[in-house]
Amino acid sequence: MPRAVAGPEIERLIQLLARLPGLGPRSARRAALHLVRKRAELMEPLSTAFIDALAKIEVCGTCGNVDTRDPCTVCADPTRDRLILVVVENVADLWALERAGVVAGRYHVLGGTLSPLDGVGPDDLNLKKLVSRVHEGETKEVLLALNATVDGQTTAHYVTDLLRDTGVKVTRLAHGVPVGGELDYLDEGTLAAAIRQRTPF
Ligand code: ZN
Numbered sequence: 001m002p003r004a005v006a007g008p009e010i011e012r013l014i015q016l017l018a019r020l021p022g023l024g025p026r027s028a029r030r031a032a033l034h035l036v037r038k039r040a041e042l043m044e045p046l047s048t049a050f051i052d053a054l055a056k057i058e059v060c061g062t063c064g065n066v067d068t069r070d071p072c073t074v075c076a077d078p079t080r081d082r083l084i085l086v087v088v089e090n091v092a093d094l095w096a097l098e099r100a101g102v103v104a105g106r107y108h109v110l111g112g113t114l115s116p117l118d119g120v121g122p123d124d125l126n127l128k129k130l131v132s133r134v135h136e137g138e139t140k141e142v143l144l145a146l147n148a149t150v151d152g153q154t155t156a157h158y159v160t161d162l163l164r165d166t167g168v169k170v171t172r173l174a175h176g177v178p179v180g181g182e183l184d185y186l187d188e189g190t191l192a193a194a195i196r197q198r199t200p201f
Helices: 008-017 025-037 039-056 091-100 128-136 150-162 188-196
Strands: 084-088 106-109 141-144 169-172
Touching: 008 025, 025 039, 084 091, 084 128, 091 106, 106 128, 128 150, 141 150, 150 169
Parallel strands: 084 106, 084 141, 141 169
Antiparallel strands: none
């Protein structure tokens, strides 16, 4: 057991920082030291930001996104295309698509994927709300932006069946060669999907 180099308050800070994704014990120590050094410019505003956000975080009753308001910022944005509804597994996927900035539609967060092996069934996902949104709204296209995994694709098929009688167009993301990817390095499944989904040039 290494000897403690700081008081219990700072050691606790390091332990908590080390639980963040992407931070191991070494970088947590470095981050903690940085915070301690910059306590006025960084540590104090950060702790206030934590408390402010913590008091307000809630799940959007419309789409399942996590925000500090309900309806969330995305749902409340009047400039978004109301004809397209993008279905994602989780909030991280919503943020990833927003970073890409290609679809300015609205979203629906399922909160997971169907996974019989892990005991995740349709009732565990935000599916009823999805069906009612499609029924009552102006949605013309539902884009299933789900992971290209077995569970993701099982979920995509399930949602497609669920929306069959609504008359909306159901689309999914293309599978294929990543931008900047070299064919030689791709697995056979990805190459086969890319060839099946080839597009006119
Ligand atoms: Zn929302």
